[in-house]
Each structure stands twice: as C-alpha cells, then as structure tokens.
Amino acid sequence: MRPIKVGLLGMGTVGTGVVRIVEGxxxxxxxxxxxxxxxxKILVKDLAKQRHLHVNSEVMTENPWDVIYDPDIDVIVEVMGGIEPTKGYIIEALDRGKHIVTANKDLMALHGVEIMEKAxxxxxxxxxxxxxxxxxxxxxxxxxxxxxxRITKIMGIVNGTTNYILTKMSQEGAAYEDVLKEAQALGYAESDPTSDVEGLDAARKMAILATLGFHANVALEDVSVRGISNVSKQDILYAKRLGYEMKLLGIAERQDDQISVVVQPTMVKSSHPLSSVNGVFNAxxxxxxxxxxxxxxxxxxxxxxxxxxxxADLVAVIRNMRLGVTGQQAHHAYKEKKLKTDDQIAYKNFILLDVHDKAGVLAKITQVFTKFNVSLESVVQQPNPHNPDAEIVIVTHEASQSSMNKVLNEFNQLDVIKSIKSAYRVEG
Amino acid sequence: MRPIKVGLLGMGTVGTGVVRIVEGxxxxxxxxxxxxxxxxKILVKDLAKQRHLHVNSEVMTENPWDVIYDPDIDVIVEVMGGIEPTKGYIIEALDRGKHIVTANKDLMALHGVEIMEKAxxxxxxxxxxxxxxxxxxxxxxxxxxxxxxRITKIMGIVNGTTNYILTKMSQEGAAYEDVLKEAQALGYAESDPTSDVEGLDAARKMAILATLGFHANVALEDVSVRGISNVSKQDILYAKRLGYEMKLLGIAERQDDQISVVVQPTMVKSSHPLSSVNGVFNAxxxxxxxxxxxxxxxxxxxxxxxxxxxxADLVAVIRNMRLGVTGQQAHHAYKEKKLKTDDQIAYKNFILLDVHDKAGVLAKITQVFTKFNVSLESVVQQPNPHNPDAEIVIVTHEASQSSMNKVLNEFNQLDVIKSIKSAYRVEG
Structure with missing residues (x-):
C-alpha cells in the first residue's frame, strides 16, 4: 500500500521524538x-544545525511552504509551537485538505474553536x-x-516545572528562588520561567480540559490564574504540618452547568491521590x-x-483516512458557557496571619469570620519564632469566594493584624 | 432522527446502572x-422481581430470543455474565448484524478471538x-x-475484592478470614469468593490487557496464578516493616517479544504509585x-x-454506525505469542524461613543461594517471638524463577530449616 506521507513542522525536542518513534x-x-x-518533509529553523539524530538532508527545509504546499503530504504534524506564524500554517494546510496533529496548547486554548471549524x-x-x-x-x-x-470536577497537576519546584521545596525545605535556579540548570525550567511559574501554561491546558469535560467553550480569559512565585518555605512547612502538600492545581468545576476554572497553588490533603504526584510528573x-x-x-x-x-494521534488520523471518516470529529462544545460568580465558587481556605501579640486579637479576628458567615475548621495561635509578634493559622470550612474576599479586605483594615502572610485554597 | 434501539441482556447491578445512565x-x-x-427490550431472570428502578413492564422479557431476534434492535448490551448461554446469544446476535457491548471478562478472556472474528x-x-x-x-x-x-510492562490491581481485603489487613492488622467475612457482609465479596481470592478473576483481566498491550493472543491458561488466601498477618507486617505494601498484582511483561503474565500477591515498594491504591479501587x-x-x-x-x-462503548458503537464504519476494529493480535520460560522470568524475592536456632544455620542457607547464583539484598535473622526457634527474613536481588525454584526445593530438604513460611515476589 502507498505510504502515508507526513510533513513535520519543527524539529526540536518533540519533533526529534516523533522521528525516533516513527522510524523505530x-x-x-x-x-x-x-x-x-x-x-x-521537515521544516527546520537552521539546516546547518548539528543534530543528534541522522535525518536525510533532502527531507529538511527552512521554507514552511515546501511542507504545507507539498501535494503528496497527507498529514501535517505541528510541533514548532507558538501562535504565529504557526496558526497561519495550520489554516493554510487545512485549506489544502491536510490533516493536522499538533502538540500546541497555546494555539488550541486560544484558537481551538476556529481551527476545529476550519477542519x-x-x-x-x-x-x-x-x-x-x-x-x-x-x-x-x-x-x-x-x-x-457527566463530569463535575477536573483537577490537574498539568505543569511539570512548577510541580518539580514545589516537590523540591516540600522534600528539601528549600526556597523557591533556589529551586527555580536548579530547575533552570537542569533544563526543567525555561530561562524566562514566567509562563510556567505564573500558571499561564497550566491555565491553557485547563481551558482545553474544561472545554472537553464540560462541553462548553472555555476560553483562556475564563480561567482565573495565580502562580507559585510567592509560595514560601514557611507556607509549605505549615501545609505539611497540617497534613497537606502544596500543589499548583488547575481546578475546573461544574454545578448545574455553571462552570469555574482556576489555576492556583492549593493545599492538597495528603490522603488525596494528587498529593503524591511528585517531580515533573503530571496527573x-x-x-x-x-x-x-x-x-x-x-x-x-x-x-x-x-x-x-x-x-498515537497520527495513527488515529491515518485510520480515519483509511475508513474515509475524516472531518467527523464529534462537536464537543454543544452547551452554552455559564460561568460561576464569586458567590457560587466555594472552597476551604488556609490563612496565615501575622498579628500583634496582645489580648483580644483572636476575638477580633473570629468576629470578622462570623460577620461574613464563614465557619472555621481550626484556629491555632502561636508565638512567631522570628519576632515578638504572634502567628495565627486558620483553616475555614467551605466558604464562598466573595465572602472570603470580604474577610480578607476587612483584615487589611484591622489594626491588630500586621499582615496577611498567606491565603490558599484547600482541597481534599 | 430515528432512535437507536438497544437490547439489554441482564438487569442486575450493571444492567440497572446502564438504564439509569441512558435515561438520566x-x-x-x-x-x-x-x-x-x-x-x-430487556432480558430479565424473573419478571415478577421487585426492582429499585421503574422500568416499563412491556420492555422486559424472560425470553432471550425476544431480544436477540428483534429486527429493530441495533445494539445488544450484554451484562448478564457467564460463558454459556451468553456466548451463544452473542454469536446469534452477531449473525443477525447486531453490534455488541459487553462487560464480560470471562467471555472475552476465553473466547475473545472467536467473538472478534465473528464480529x-x-x-x-x-x-x-x-x-x-x-x-x-x-x-x-x-x-x-x-x-x-511499545509497551513492556503492565501491572494491575484489577480485583477490588482482594484489594479491599489486603488493604484492611494492612491498615488494621486483621487476619484474612476475618476481613473476608466482613467483605462478604458488605457485599464486596461473593458468598463463594474463590474466583476473586484465588486470582482467577484478575487472571482473566490480565489476559485481556496483555493481549492488547503486547499484540499477541494471550490466553487464560498462559497466566500463572496464585491467590491471596495464604497471605498471613505476619507476611503483611514484614512487608510494612521493609517498606512494602502487599498487593494482588497482575504483572504482564515483555522483552524482545517474549511474554510472561502472572497474578500473585506481591510486595510493592511504598514509593511505587500502585502501593497507595487502597480499598476496592483498581489501578x-x-x-x-x-x-x-x-x-x-x-x-x-x-x-x-x-x-x-x-x-461509553455504546456511544462509540453508535458513532461508528452513523459513520458506516462498524466491523473495522483494528486487529490487535498481529504478533506470534512467545511465552517466557522460567529461566527468562526474573524478579526480586522476599522469603521468610522458620529455622532451628543453632550455629551455622545462616551459613548453610546462604550457601544454597550461592550455589544457584542468587545474590541477596538483605538478610535478617531474629528470634521468633512465639517459639524457641528463629526466623530469617531474606530479600534477594533479581533472580530467575527457575533458580528460585531450585533454591526453595533445596530448602525443603535442608535439616536446619523447619519450614518456608512465605515467599513473595517484590516489585518497585
């Protein structure tokens, strides 16, 4: 049978792996x-570059249109990443009847709807x-x-860089900056780590998962994002002491077709299966x-x-070609998107306060919780080992985000509180 | 569009769930x-039986042929279980052009090849x-x-009953017989638990997984099986002390296209993700x-x-019907099956010996390992708290099954050894 011809856009890490698997x-x-x-045909950035893998030089080109306009090519595998010019290449390829396999989360999170329609x-x-x-x-x-x-919750550790950093911080008691540097040296983190550590990479992936799980078009801007760059050694220590592990979690939830999607550092109960997902692993x-x-x-x-x-996607596409059923992917986002308000998003919270160590402090603080109807699971006041003040560690029962925002706003104005040192969502 | 008509064979636990999901x-x-x-149409054992779920009585029948011969029915969902008469019904249904969705591991493990060919x-x-x-x-x-x-190893906790029993034994220090009785009372174990506790149920599932993973027709008789009925409180205690959890594992391995599939109680290192799969959960x-x-x-x-x-299978079948691509399932077993010999199967071993407490015992025992080229990771001799003898706990490095069989045979003849109390595979 005639071989299926594949054009590869990009010959970086993943592209090299694709060649290895297809050959091996x-x-x-x-x-x-x-x-x-x-x-x-393979689109490369630089024909002259030395490569670990031997590839016939006639197959390589620096001109994308050599690949996209090649009438013999059936499937384009896009592993070059980025939004532009990649999106333009994919649209052109689709217009020429070529099937696409892509590893590009940025593109699918931002332009997935348009690309699927074009397909x-x-x-x-x-x-x-x-x-x-x-x-x-x-x-x-x-x-x-x-x-x-009917899926109601998707929680993901979907960024290996941040999970590596948090795991190291937890296992070795190390500081964020030190572990980040180590991760960069090992190649687990980019020299500009912003997209990973600020949660943007995870947010893109969660938008894709939420769209598929909840059958509504969840866009990147629907995802509320907070990264790990402010997670301190102390936060992780407190988490462990209370029986939690700190993880950067993407959490997509649905209740009665109302959706919320967040990415944020979260304390995960150590009995929860996600808590033991360590290092660069995802789950x-x-x-x-x-x-x-x-x-x-x-x-x-x-x-x-x-x-x-x-x-594996390439195999699926070729099977569809053989059966004559390409272009028949089920339409997944058949529901209208309805986002939850802050009143409807509820979870448990961990709060660490730095307070003046004097009489009546705890009473003033608990009054604020009562005022906004937030009930508490545990409160511990203890001397701060580093200064003459005290620390108060609070775990709330489930409370709405809007109530918690009001509590924290009021805390900012309360004279007995020196600072809100940390506030995290708690899961499991 | 015309509704897709489904005939359901069996209205027990799973059948009831199918009706609930399809309706809900x-x-x-x-x-x-x-x-x-x-x-x-639904085939039931007894029309008169009281049911939790309301089903229109006209839909139910005690006659299987009412379902199988119904020309309007497109798909048969088989959740009645068992080999016969179930197999006969499925073959008849396929001969009438009806698609099949089945939950029947016994049937697929024993007659999967024949059924897929008929399909x-x-x-x-x-x-x-x-x-x-x-x-x-x-x-x-x-x-x-x-x-x-290219999958080289599949390890499964694929039987919930035995995992429930072993978890309880580990967490509560309880004896096998007591936990089994409790599991039976809770409905987690059958009144005749043989198929679960002796590993037969897991073996059927492993035959199916190995066939799919290794692309060769692995039959039930290719799976070497040992159940959990001889696992003692003491075994579990020793496992925990050494940093392992006892699990009934199905282990399918492939090296250079040579396959082995076993089901046996195995000590799994507590850092391995399978070790924390507890209760009736599978992984x-x-x-x-x-x-x-x-x-x-x-x-x-x-x-x-x-x-x-x-x-989910029903959805997949209906999609295939709509696209006109039924009967096109990929042929998975395209490789010749080659089974490993005992010389080729190698793993770490835990051995617990009851020995006479006198000089030279350990020397005699270690000589046997040396004779058959089995090297040791750790050996601990300690007084037996329950009698005047001693116990020796041995963990070997990886050793072939044939060598280990020779070691154990020689142990049976060694006068310093009173009994081989336990021998388990060690993983992770």
Whole structure:
C-alpha cells in the first residue's frame, strides 16, 4: 500500500521524538494502520544545525511552504509551537485538505474553536492529545472514555516545572528562588520561567480540559490564574504540618452547568491521590457523577512521552483516512458557557496571619469570620519564632469566594493584624 | 432522527446502572451521537422481581430470543455474565448484524478471538471496555492512547475484592478470614469468593490487557496464578516493616517479544504509585518504551462506574454506525505469542524461613543461594517471638524463577530449616 506521507513542522525536542518513534516503531505502526508511514518533509529553523539524530538532508527545509504546499503530504504534524506564524500554517494546510496533529496548547486554548471549524469545513481531522499532560492520554479519556458520564470536577497537576519546584521545596525545605535556579540548570525550567511559574501554561491546558469535560467553550480569559512565585518555605512547612502538600492545581468545576476554572497553588490533603504526584510528573483527577473518582498519571513533558501522544494521534488520523471518516470529529462544545460568580465558587481556605501579640486579637479576628458567615475548621495561635509578634493559622470550612474576599479586605483594615502572610485554597 | 434501539441482556447491578445512565443522561448522549438512545427490550431472570428502578413492564422479557431476534434492535448490551448461554446469544446476535457491548471478562478472556472474528465477518462491532477495571478506560488507553508505543510492562490491581481485603489487613492488622467475612457482609465479596481470592478473576483481566498491550493472543491458561488466601498477618507486617505494601498484582511483561503474565500477591515498594491504591479501587500501571511510567486509577467495579464504561462503548458503537464504519476494529493480535520460560522470568524475592536456632544455620542457607547464583539484598535473622526457634527474613536481588525454584526445593530438604513460611515476589 502507498505510504502515508507526513510533513513535520519543527524539529526540536518533540519533533526529534516523533522521528525516533516513527522510524523505530515502523513495523508496529504499519501493522496497525495498514501501510508504511513516511516523514517526507521537515521544516527546520537552521539546516546547518548539528543534530543528534541522522535525518536525510533532502527531507529538511527552512521554507514552511515546501511542507504545507507539498501535494503528496497527507498529514501535517505541528510541533514548532507558538501562535504565529504557526496558526497561519495550520489554516493554510487545512485549506489544502491536510490533516493536522499538533502538540500546541497555546494555539488550541486560544484558537481551538476556529481551527476545529476550519477542519470540519475541509473534511479534515485535527488531533491534539499531546497539548495537555504530555504522555497521558487525557483528551481521549475525556472525549471517549467518559463520553457517557457527566463530569463535575477536573483537577490537574498539568505543569511539570512548577510541580518539580514545589516537590523540591516540600522534600528539601528549600526556597523557591533556589529551586527555580536548579530547575533552570537542569533544563526543567525555561530561562524566562514566567509562563510556567505564573500558571499561564497550566491555565491553557485547563481551558482545553474544561472545554472537553464540560462541553462548553472555555476560553483562556475564563480561567482565573495565580502562580507559585510567592509560595514560601514557611507556607509549605505549615501545609505539611497540617497534613497537606502544596500543589499548583488547575481546578475546573461544574454545578448545574455553571462552570469555574482556576489555576492556583492549593493545599492538597495528603490522603488525596494528587498529593503524591511528585517531580515533573503530571496527573489529572476526574470526578464524574456516575464513575466517581479517577486519576490519570504519567510524564507531562519530554521528548519521548510527548511524541508518544503525537504519534498515537497520527495513527488515529491515518485510520480515519483509511475508513474515509475524516472531518467527523464529534462537536464537543454543544452547551452554552455559564460561568460561576464569586458567590457560587466555594472552597476551604488556609490563612496565615501575622498579628500583634496582645489580648483580644483572636476575638477580633473570629468576629470578622462570623460577620461574613464563614465557619472555621481550626484556629491555632502561636508565638512567631522570628519576632515578638504572634502567628495565627486558620483553616475555614467551605466558604464562598466573595465572602472570603470580604474577610480578607476587612483584615487589611484591622489594626491588630500586621499582615496577611498567606491565603490558599484547600482541597481534599 | 430515528432512535437507536438497544437490547439489554441482564438487569442486575450493571444492567440497572446502564438504564439509569441512558435515561438520566439522555440529553447529553443524544447531543453526542445525534439521535435518541432507547433501551427497547430487556432480558430479565424473573419478571415478577421487585426492582429499585421503574422500568416499563412491556420492555422486559424472560425470553432471550425476544431480544436477540428483534429486527429493530441495533445494539445488544450484554451484562448478564457467564460463558454459556451468553456466548451463544452473542454469536446469534452477531449473525443477525447486531453490534455488541459487553462487560464480560470471562467471555472475552476465553473466547475473545472467536467473538472478534465473528464480529468482523458480520461487519459488526464488539466493545468491551467494562470487562477490565470497571470505570477506568484502560482498554481504550492501550488500544489508542498508546498505539504508537511499545509497551513492556503492565501491572494491575484489577480485583477490588482482594484489594479491599489486603488493604484492611494492612491498615488494621486483621487476619484474612476475618476481613473476608466482613467483605462478604458488605457485599464486596461473593458468598463463594474463590474466583476473586484465588486470582482467577484478575487472571482473566490480565489476559485481556496483555493481549492488547503486547499484540499477541494471550490466553487464560498462559497466566500463572496464585491467590491471596495464604497471605498471613505476619507476611503483611514484614512487608510494612521493609517498606512494602502487599498487593494482588497482575504483572504482564515483555522483552524482545517474549511474554510472561502472572497474578500473585506481591510486595510493592511504598514509593511505587500502585502501593497507595487502597480499598476496592483498581489501578493499572503501564510502562512503555517511549512514554515511560503511567498509571490509571479509578473504581474497578460497582453499578455506576461499570455502567459508565458500558455506555461509553455504546456511544462509540453508535458513532461508528452513523459513520458506516462498524466491523473495522483494528486487529490487535498481529504478533506470534512467545511465552517466557522460567529461566527468562526474573524478579526480586522476599522469603521468610522458620529455622532451628543453632550455629551455622545462616551459613548453610546462604550457601544454597550461592550455589544457584542468587545474590541477596538483605538478610535478617531474629528470634521468633512465639517459639524457641528463629526466623530469617531474606530479600534477594533479581533472580530467575527457575533458580528460585531450585533454591526453595533445596530448602525443603535442608535439616536446619523447619519450614518456608512465605515467599513473595517484590516489585518497585
């Protein structure tokens, strides 16, 4: 049978993995799809660059249009990343009837709707399993494995860099800045780590997962984001003392079709399966009304894990081509998007206060909680080992975000409180 | 659009869940498949039985042929279980062009090849996600999510009953018999628990997973099985002391296309993600050459979780019907099956010996290991608190099964050893 010809946009880490798998597993892949798979053109940044992997130089080009306009190419695998010019290439390729496999979370989070519509109009497939949680097939799981269920909660550790940093901070009592530097030296963090540590990368992935899980078009701007750059050694110490691990969690929730999606450092109860997901590993916890609790765990990034997902998508697209059913991907966002207000978002809170150590402080503080109807699970006042003041550690019961905002606003004006040192969501 | 008509064989726990989901999620399901789904006939054992769920009595029948021969029925959902007469019904249904969704691990493990061939010959689909690990979409994951990878190891906690028993034994220091009785009272174990506690249920599931993961037809008789009925309180205590949890693991391994599949109580290192899978939960750990370590966790049984998988399969079949691509399931077992010999299966071992407490005992014992080239990770001799003898606790490095068999045989003849109290595989 005629080989399926693939054009590869990008020959960085993931692109190299894709070439390795397609070449190394060729026999298995052909057995599954019924024909050889051939990577016939590769867009590279620099033809002269030395590569670990030998690739026939005739296959490589620095001109994207050599790949996109090649009439023999059936599928474009996009692993170059970024929004532009990548989006333009994908749209052009779709207009030429080429199917797309992409690992590009930024593009799918920001322009997924437009790209899927363009694909449908051209009877093309667009698969993007590798865009979220690297080697974990979570997109398939939400689309197919749980197609029958009503998913009400998705909690994800979907950024390996921040999970590596928080794990190190927790296991070694290290400070954020030190671990970040170490992560950069090891290649786990970028030289500009903003997108990872400020939660933007996780937010993009959560927008994609929430869209699939809740069947409504959740956009990036619908995700409320807070990163880990202000998480202190002390916060992690307190978390552990109370039986929690600090994790950067993406949390997407639905109640009666009202949705909220947040990314924020969260204290996760140590009995919860997400609490023991360490290092650069990712995990996605899914709660469905019928299925209950499930969790999917694996490597969230890296050459070979991400390439596994890319090539699995390639296999799926080729099967669809063989069966003549491309361009038939189910329309997932068939529901109107309704976002929760701050009144409707509720969770437990951890609060650490630095207070003046004098009589009546605790009474004044608890009065504020009472005023806004927030009930408390535990309150501990203790001397601050570093200065003459005291610290108060509070864990609330579930309280609405709007009530908590009012509590914290009032705290800012309360003379007995020197500062609100930390406030975190608590889960599990 | 004309509703898709479904015939349901069996209205026990899972069948009831299927009716609940199809009725309760009708709007979501129709949005996904493009037409209503109607359960138009249900085979029940006893029409007169009182049911929790109201079902129109005209829909129910005690005659299987009312369902199977009904020309309006498109898909048969089989949740009655057992080999015969179930297999006969499925074959008859396939011969009438009806697609099958089944939760029947016994049938798929024993007659999967024949059933899939019959399906292909009739251009029909057979989906069986619910047959392994209830609500965890592990079959899809192996077939599609990891289609690009070469899987080398699958380790599963795939039987909830035994995991419940071992968890209770570990957490409460309870004896096997006591926990089994409690599990029976709670409905977590059958009145005849043999199939669960002796590992047969897990073996069937592992045969299915190994077939999908390794692309070779692994039969039930290829799986070497040992149950948990001889696991003692003491074994679990020693495991914990050494940093392990006792789990009934199914372990399927492949090296250079040579396969081994076992089910046996195994000491799992407490840092391994499988070690913290507790109670009736299931989990499947998959190692792929490219993707590395992954794990899939969720409820392994129960009305709603299992029904979630059944109805997800139903959605998949109906999508295939709409696209006109039924009977096109990929042929997964395209490789010749080659089983490992005992020389080729190697793992770490835990051994607990009851010995006469006299000089030279340890020397005699270690000589036997040396004779058969088994090296040791740790040896601890200690007084037995219950009698005047001593206990020796040994953990070996990785050793072939044949060498270990020779060691244990020689131990049986060694006069210094009173008894081999336990021997377990060690993982992680």
């Amino acid at each position: 597993h060729q026999e298995d892949l052909s057995s599954q799809v019924g024909s050889p798979i051939q990577i016939s 449908k109009a051209n009877q093309c497939d667009v698969y993007y399993e590798a865009s979220v949680a690297g080697g974990i097939p979570i997109i398939r799981t939400l689309m197919e494995g749980f197609s029958s269920d 996605v916890y899914v709660y469905g009304e019928a299925v209950g609790e499930t969790m999917f765990y694996g490597p969230g990034a890296g050459e070979m894990p991400t390439a596994t997902s890319v090539v | 999620h009708q709007e979501d399901l129709s949005s996904q498949v493009g037409s209503p789904i109607q359960i138009s 292909k010959a009739n251009q029909c689909d057979v989906y069986y996600e619910a047959s392994v690990a209830g609500g965890i979409p592990i079959i899809r994951t192996l077939m599609e999510g990891f289609s690009s990878d 499947v750990y998959v190692y792929g050459e490219a993707v590395g370590e992954t794990m899939f966790y969720g409820p392994g049984a129960g009305e709603m979780p299992t029904a979630t998988s059944v109805v």
